[in-house]
Every structure is written in C-alpha cells, then in structure tokens.
Amino acid sequence: MTRPSDEQLRAILVDMVGARAQAGRLWNLQRQGQIGTLAPIDGHEAVVAATAHALDPASDWILPQYREPLALQRFGPEVLDQYMLYNIGHPDGSRLPPSVRVAPLQISLATQIPHAVGLAWGMTLRHQPGVTTVFFGDGSSSEGDFHEAVNLAGVLRAPVILLCVNNQWAISTPLHQQTAAESLADRAVGYGIPGVRIDGNDAAAVFDAVDEARQLALGGGGPTLIEANVYRLGAHTTADDPTRYVPAEDLRAARTNDPVHRLVSHLADLGLWDDGAQAEIEAAALVRIDEAFERAMARPLAADAVFDHCFLTDTPRIARQRATLLAAGPHGHSISPRSTDE
Amino acid sequence: MTRPSDEQLRAILVDMVGARAQAGRLWNLQRQGQIGTLAPIDGHEAVVAATAHALDPASDWILPQYREPLALQRFGPEVLDQYMLYNIGHPDGSRLPPSVRVAPLQISLATQIPHAVGLAWGMTLRHQPGVTTVFFGDGSSSEGDFHEAVNLAGVLRAPVILLCVNNQWAISTPLHQQTAAESLADRAVGYGIPGVRIDGNDAAAVFDAVDEARQLALGGGGPTLIEANVYRLGAHTTADDPTRYVPAEDLRAARTNDPVHRLVSHLADLGLWDDGAQAEIEAAALVRIDEAFERAMARPLAADAVFDHCFLTDTPRIARQRATLLAAGPHGHSISPRSTDE
Amino acid sequence: MSSTSELTMLQAINEALHGEMARDERVMILGEDVGHVGGVFRATEGLFEKFGEARVVDMPLAEGAIVGSAVGLAMAGLVPVVEIQFLGFSYQAMHQIVGQIARLRYRSQGRFEPAITIRAPFGGGVRTPELHSDSLEGQLANVPGLKVVAPATAADAKGLLAASVRDPDPVIFLEPLRGYRGIRGEVPNNDHVVPLGSARTARSGEDLVIVAWSHQVEVACRVADSLAKEGLSIAVLDLRSLVPLDIEAIAVAVDRCGRAVVIEEAAQTGGFGGEVVATIVEECFWSLEAPVVRVSGYDVPYPVGMLEDAYVPDEARITAAIRRTLETA
C-alpha cells in the first residue's frame, strides 16, 4: 500500500476543486437552457479524482458511468471538450482521441462493466501493460450485467478494477430498497475475488485502494471489487428534485463529510492549501470550461452527420437516405440552431 | 432442524429409485427414436426427491429447471404424464392441473428464478401460506437473472428457497471455468440472506436444509440460498457424449458417492430396505411410466392446436391463419405421425 | 358538471392507473422510482400514497427481475403493471418479455394468465440521452403473444390503458415522450375503455390516407390540415394498436383513397411500416393507384440532440412524400 504523497494529494484536490467549480457552471448553463440534462458530480469528486491519480493515463483505461467526466481531466484535457460536446448534444460528444484512455459515457446502466472486463482481458492477450477501471453506481450493481461481468472477471483473472460508487441512491431509490446486503463489497467472495469497502470521501483511502488493486492486477492477481461509500450531494440529474425524497437531515449529515472540504482542511493543516490557492484554481477551471463551451458551440456539424459512423461504409439504403436528406435541402430537414454546417 | 424420520427417508428413496428406473426407460425410448432429446436426472435424485418431501404439495410451489420431473411425482402423479407429453413434443407437455403446484420446465436458463421470487411475493400479498422452491444449476447461476432475482428476494424477504444444484458441469463447462468462487453459497452474503452449502447426495441433509429454509421463510425470515453439491452421473442430455470431456476418474469417484446407493445402504443397514423391495418399486415405476407413455401417445391433438392459447382470444390475423390452415386440409399442412386429430 | 376534462396525456395515464387500481385490487405497479416519487415523469403520481407500498413498488434497478417477478406475480393471480423507465431499457428484460411473459399462457396451455401490462415511454423530440428515444414497436410486434398498443391522444391513452390492464394477455403500452405534456385533449371523467384492436379515423379524406400511430398521428394531422387549405383531402388513420392490427380499417381507408403513406419514427428497415405496406398490398392491391410510400426514421441509431430534427419524420418530409404519391400516374 502506497499512501499518496502530499503532492499527489494536492494534485487530486486541484482536480476536485476544479470539478466542483465547473459543475456549478454546468448547472447554470443547463438552467439557462444552453445544455441538456446532465448528472452532477457533487459528492463523487474524491473517488473519481483520486482514482484517476492512482492510475497511469499512459497505460490504464477508465470506463465511466455518466457522473465522472469533470474529475477525469488528468487523463487528458480533451475529456472536458468532449463532455461539453456531449452536453450540447453534438455527436462528437462521445469521441476522444486515441491517446485518451477514457471510454464514452454509458447510459445503459452496468453495460460498461463487461466492456471493462473484455478490454482488460484483451490488453492481456495483446501483451499490453495496464489495467482497466470501471465506475458504476450502487443502483447499477443490481443489474445482471454486474454479476455476469464480475464473475467472468474472476474466472479470467482479468486486470480490472470494479469500482462501485455507492452514493446511497439510485434516483429516488435508497440503498436499502436496492439490496439487503450490508455491503456491496461482500459480493466479491461470491466471485472468488478480493472485495474492499472504503470511505469514498477520503481521497487518500481511495488512492490507496485503487493503487493496491492496480498492483494486484498488474501482478496477475486479477480483479478487485471496491465499494466506495459516498453520498450524492446534488440532484440525480438537472431534471430531478431530490428534496422530494432525500431526507434533509441525511443530506445535512453527509455535507459535514463533504470530500472536497475534508481534503481542503487536511491540506490546509499541512500548509499546502489556502483560500488564495483555491480561488485561483477555481478561476482557472472556470476559464477552461467556458472556453470548452465556446469551442463546443463553434464545432461544425455536417448536414448529413446523422448518417456518419453507423457503418464504416454506408449500406445502399443508408446511402439513399443520405442522398435524399441532402437533396431535400433546408426544407427537407431542420437542424437545431446551434449547429453549423461544415 | 428436523431430521427426516426413517419413514420419510424411505419414502424419499422410493421416489429416487423409481426416478432412476424411469430414467433408464426414457433413455431407451429416446434411443429408439420414440421421444425427443431430454436431460437425464442421474445424480440429482436425492436433492430433488428430498426437496419435494420437505415441502408441502398443498401449499408450496416448485419451479424446476429441466432435469427434475421424475423425482417430483410426490407433487402429483400428473407430473409424470405431463413429462411424457413433453418428451413426445405434445403441447400439453407443459400443462399441469391447478392442484399440482409445479411450474412448466424451463429451457431459458435462470429465467425461472425471478418467477419464483415473484410467485412467493405474490403468495404473501394474497395471504396464501407456503413457499416457492426454484431449482437451477451451477451453470445457470452465472446468468444475470440469478443475481437480479436473488437480490430482489433479499429486498422483499420473499418466502423462496433458491436451490442451486451444483452438479459440477454445465454441458462441457466445468465449475472452475464457470466461476472462481469457492462456493456458490458464498454469494448469499452479497444479498443479505442466509446461504448454506450441503451434500446433495445426502438425502437427509437436503431434507434438513430445505425444511429449515422453509421454516425460516414461513416465519417471515425471507429467502435462503442453498447450494447442493452433486455430480452429474449421466450425459448432459441424450444428445451429449460426456466421455469427450468428463474425466473418467472423476466420474468413477463420483459414482462411489451415488445418492441412490448411499440411501439404499443406509436404509438397508436399518433393515428398512432390501433387494426385493427395490425390485418391486422399480417394477411399479416402470409400469407407471409405460402407461404414461401410452396415454401420451394416445393423447388427441387438434389439427389447429398450434394456434391455441397464444392469446385467450385469437387476434383477427391468427383467426385467419387458423381458418386457412383448417381449409387447406391434409395438403395444407402435415402433422407428425404420432398426432391424432380430436 | 362536464363529463370530460382537458388533460395532458400524462394526466390521462395517471387517471387510468388510479382507476384501474381502485377497480381491481389485484392490480399492482412495479418499476424504478414509481412509488415514493411517482415516477420520473410522474405518471404514477399519487398511487403510492393512495394504494400503499404493497401495491406500488419501487424495485431494485434490474429490469430482468422487474419483468421476471411480474411473471411470478401473475402466476399468483395478481395483475402487474410494470413501468420500464424508457423503452430502450426493455432490452435488459427482453429475455423475460419475449421468452417468458409472451409465452406464459402458451407454454402452460392456458393454465397461467399473463395479465401483465408493460408501460414505457419512447420516441424522440425531447433531446434525451442515448437509448431513451428508440422506437422498438416493430420488433415487439414480431413477438408472438404480445399485444402492442400505442395511443396518440389523451383520451385514448386513458381508454387504451384501461383496456390493456384489463386484458388477459400481455400488453406493451407505448407512451410517446413528446406526448406526455405535449398532447392534451378532452378525456372522459368516468370509466373509459377503448377496446384494443380498433383503429381510429383521426381525419377523414378521399385523396390519400396517412397511416400512423403514437405521436406521429399528431404530425400527420397537422400535415392533413395544412394540405386541406390547398384543397387536398387527406385522411389520417391512427392504428392505436399494432397487435391486434385493425386490418379491416386499413383496407377500408386504402380502398377509398387508393393512395397511402405510412409514417413511423423507427429505422425504416424492418420497422412496422413494412408490415403496414405488406398488409395494404395483401388487402387492397387492386385499389392502389400509386406505390405506398414509407416515411421513417433512417437506418441509423437514434441520434443525439443536435441531430434529432434531421432524424424524426417531420411535416416537410411527410408533405413531400404525399405530394410525390399524389403526383404519381
């Protein structure tokens, strides 16, 4: 077990603080109708950022659910650009360059877990070093895909880190209606793999656990199931009103354990953090997201982009449909005002 | 824990011996081309028969996989008739009268597990006493349906007994390629329910475990996951050649632990069983199955039976299809020689 | 006291569910987030409070088990009404829907009654994330043992949902996302049942008939109304249910008009539009004065928000198809 150095912790906090600032900006953009529905990261900052820092962006892969992007920027600044495109509904919103080892967001819950297992397995077969890390929620852990994939990972001893972010809620469904298990990490024994339960609000603990799982996997020891306990501090998505169902006292209690505040005060105690640093970091993060938003809005979009990348080559019928759409011109279809023809 | 009485054990053995004799007859009928592919029960006799005896046919339900019917006759003699109809490919092969609390065989592996949970839940809601017991194999325990259903059972505390018959094989796939878990019963903790691992070749142990799970469920204590370890002594199905993959020495070792032989020698030691009794029971079982086969072959089948029971009332299109088939007469369709028009 | 009220389709659905639960105590609601918060769209609002947590159940996030346990509930004599949060996630339960629910009666040769309704929102136009807008009705209509119902008006949403819940066979009940708040109309206050399998003439006409279902009926009616100003008489036939299909109504409408356009949001290849065209050819070949044209989604995945408007059949595409069909011969 390698505890993160103070420097590493500081780098993690920079990402966490940046993510939180950017999340606030996104919330406002959504409220102004500039971007679509999205799932805020609030409360997940430590588990995501510390994981990204415990991994090696040059060899390891991350397969997110949908709440993580803002804290994954260590894997490449393109993550932010992509996320902005995603949020404005641009098809490039799920494309990252080959150098960035982050998979597209996943909407169909838990389906990314077998992908991560297959990718880890494939890397082993191709003698590529590295591990894959897949994020999924407590709710997603009830899906059959979770079970099938984790069991398969155990059989294959695939180098995959199965990271369950237990934020106690799946939209309005609390954990005790999701499962009668005391801990989701307890499921590991049923797959013959190690399972650990950690405080996901403790960035150092997350870093430790991910690092240990990574070393195990790289050494051929196979997968680890990590349950990181956090609390969803915000709404499920911008379309959700959690005050309808999240008990106010629970939320209040969770806020005293806010992962950002915890790490801020830890590093402040060490003299490694202060309000000035924080303000600077927040400001820089906001500049980055505003620029990314502008780039996204200016991103070109071909009139017939709807047909691109379905197949490598259009089938005859798609080719006809493409031609018809292009021939119909402005009256044959309408593209949303934000789009720009190439 | 109530150990079965000697009388109960004897009744269980009667069913086991009968099932084994009948299985032999079925094998021959299949080899003669009289019936279709089927999955022999060999090696599963104790776990199925003892379970049936630990349950109450007047209140409890059994949801089988496909290997169990011959040892489920305690739930009603109609089980045998139905199974024969099933094996000759008659549509009534999955219909049992309302008094027999046994569900149709299940071909789509593990899909019956959520059914059992739902049925148990429904019985509770309707204030009907009783439990449901669902059989499924070690292979089937890898399916997502297993996970989703057992987790749901835990949340609902449904009165269901989840009976995994671990016969070490799923067709040609041995357990260690099925899962890295040391025991399938270990999965229970991940659902917050009790899990027990038993020797499925020991009829008394099966009876005990099922009885205990049943008492727990009836008392509102919810589900139990039971892993019963046996060994598949025969082929996967009549279409399978296990000598291609089952190690001969493993099979030899397993045969020394044959559930029928074990209970025979136990009861023989107690003076409750002898060769004469066995011969009589086998002969009676064979008479029953031969009669059932004859009844099945004589079972009428309407020329348009293919349309029956899709919906309660034919849709207009089905009504037309039915009329066309009937109008086409003998040249419009052909029914297999065994069928008889009503 | 008026005998109708103006409701959105969502309100009409909610009213039908209230009515059915009050009418038959075997009716239960299962789904993700359907209880305490009344559904992500509030379709089940108020049911939890009124009928209690035993009958309105927030389920774990596992579509296979939601649908699969409904099979068991039906075996126990209950009448489950399942909400799949978005139709695209019915794929997670498709083995239970196709292999189990749709065959429960058939397999048991009538012993068990699969009186199960599966409700799910679908269809485009509201800028949802992936897999939230997919139109799968053509695939579902090919599954023997399922009925497939797709209302286009608020009144039909109430009446067809009541009929679906009361139907002894499994019904997939498809609710257009755009229609939840976008479609409104007068809805009978009292018990209102629209039998499954009868199409509705949304517009009468003589020159051409548009065959449509769900949200596209409204689009078709707008097109018909606007072409009426040019003196064209365009009928709109709202199928209301794809299975059972009202073959008779299709035949009558096409025989009268001699020309037809079929519209649907799903990908063209293999969509239900092909079934409608084939049915028209079987029934009305000699009345046809022009080829039947389909206006469909394209043969690509339902796209992201910025491309939606290019994908979903709109008034311009439908109008163009109509003009082409009318100009023929």
Add this chain to the structure above:
Amino acid sequence: MSSTSELTMLQAINEALHGEMARDERVMILGEDVGHVGGVFRATEGLFEKFGEARVVDMPLAEGAIVGSAVGLAMAGLVPVVEIQFLGFSYQAMHQIVGQIARLRYRSQGRFEPAITIRAPFGGGVRTPELHSDSLEGQLANVPGLKVVAPATAADAKGLLAASVRDPDPVIFLEPLRGYRGIRGEVPNNDHVVPLGSARTARSGEDLVIVAWSHQVEVACRVADSLAKEGLSIAVLDLRSLVPLDIEAIAVAVDRCGRAVVIEEAAQTGGFGGEVVATIVEECFWSLEAPVVRVSGYDVPYPVGMLEDAYVPDEARITAAIRRTLETA
C-alpha cells in the same frame, strides 16, 4: 486435385473459422462449450486444439457477459467471433447487442471498431425444445448498426462467414439448424469470400420470383423444380444478407417476373417478409401484376415438436401461394 470439396454446411462453417483464425491472429472464438468439445454442434471443432485456449474460449454461462466482453475485446483491437448456442438465447444479451455492439462505432464516432461476428443457429424442423428454433432475423434487421447475414448453401456459409469475420462492422450470422447436416454442396477449398449485400439467383425464371433466405431457399428451390415440370418458370432469389439488402437484385427479379412470393419462417406480423414486400412496392410497383404474397410462420410462438410441421412453411403452402398469385388477374 479438385478445387472444391463436398461439405455439409456445418463443415463449411468450421472450415471458414479455421481459415479466419489462421489468417488473422486477432480473431478469437467465444461462447458456451465452443472450446474443449468444439461446440454443441461441433461448429468450432478442432479450433481449441489448433489455436489454443487463449483464442478459443469456453465462457461462463452468461450471454450478456459473452457479448459484453466482446465489446471490450474489440476496443482492445481483437476480432471476436461469438457463438450464441441458440439464437433464442440472444435475448439474454440483447441489451449488449443492440445498445452496445451495434452502436460502438456510432457512439465513439469512429474511434472503436466493432469488428464482431455473432454466430447462432436458428430455425425449425429438428424438433428442438422451446426457444431453440425461433427466427428473429426481422427484429435484428430493425437494429441500426447490425448487419444480418443468412446463408442458404454450404459454399455461401463459408464465403459469407469469412466476409463477416473480416467485416469492420458487427454481423449477426444466422445458421439454419436444419442445414447443419441437411444442406451440403461443393465448397471451394481455398480462401473463399462472398461479399455481404449481394443476393444470389438460386433459380432463374420468368413467371414469378420467390424471395427467400436461409433454409427456406432450399424449400423454394424444390417448389420451383417441381413446378418446372408443369412448365412454370419460377425464379428463386436468395437474399443471403438482409442487411445490407440487395434492393437492386430484388428489383431486377420482380421487374422481370411481375409476380413475387416472399417466404420466411418467422411469425408473419412484423417479420422481415413485410420489409421485402414494402421494398418491392417501392421499387417495382408498376411492374406488379398481382399482389405480393407472404408465406410465413404463424403469429404464435414457435411450437413444440408435434406441431412444427404445421407451423413451418412447407412446399404445399408455398405452392398454393404461387398458384394463387399466378392465377390472379
């Protein structure tokens, strides 16, 4: 030394898999019982011995994970060839097939290449248990992003499977159960690739064309041959792939004959036959001299053994449909 050998379809499939694995070391085989015993039908026989357990993998019994892990393998640059033991069990993986495999390229806008082939036996006639014989090709053809291939001869099985494995996009490769041993023919010994998307004229003819695919092509040919004795000239068009669809070949054949019958084993409503009829109407309306008739399975679940022969379209039903179509007008 002859350049062809007579093989069963099963042998041809096995030969194609041997060839593709030897040709491209990225090709892997995944499935239930595909390794050690070479598949329940022996389609993968000898591969395990030849290419080893790293490339020919007996997977746990979990279709979702088999298909889902193939997505990850494809992301790693491998070329998975998945066997689903029977097509009916693809429903257990449909969320991964439709939502993931079929969209991997689209979602990533070209970053990831879903060069994945899913092989599965399907179709009736061999008295299988439930869910083993279901024909789902119409439903799969409605899924954007999937190619759907269904060979009817041994040579095509080899050539189309080779093309499918080499195709950069996901292919569902459908193998007729009855054809495994029942269909045999001359198959090129050498590398043999039949491009996806081109139909095959199985019989030439002038009076009427039967459009079919997979095992029904053989039935159609028998019908054509027997009607030839009466002096009728019946063409048989073997589609070979449903997606991409060879619209051109359909149009040429129907334009020539003016009459068409479409046959398929799936339930009629919503089956791919409707798509073929709609395509014919779009392309050849003015050539049609009679309505296009479908001969399909019935709108009920694929039945148990004793009822199979009543369900599957046979020579009598097809012949009757042809006579009806020829007598028209």
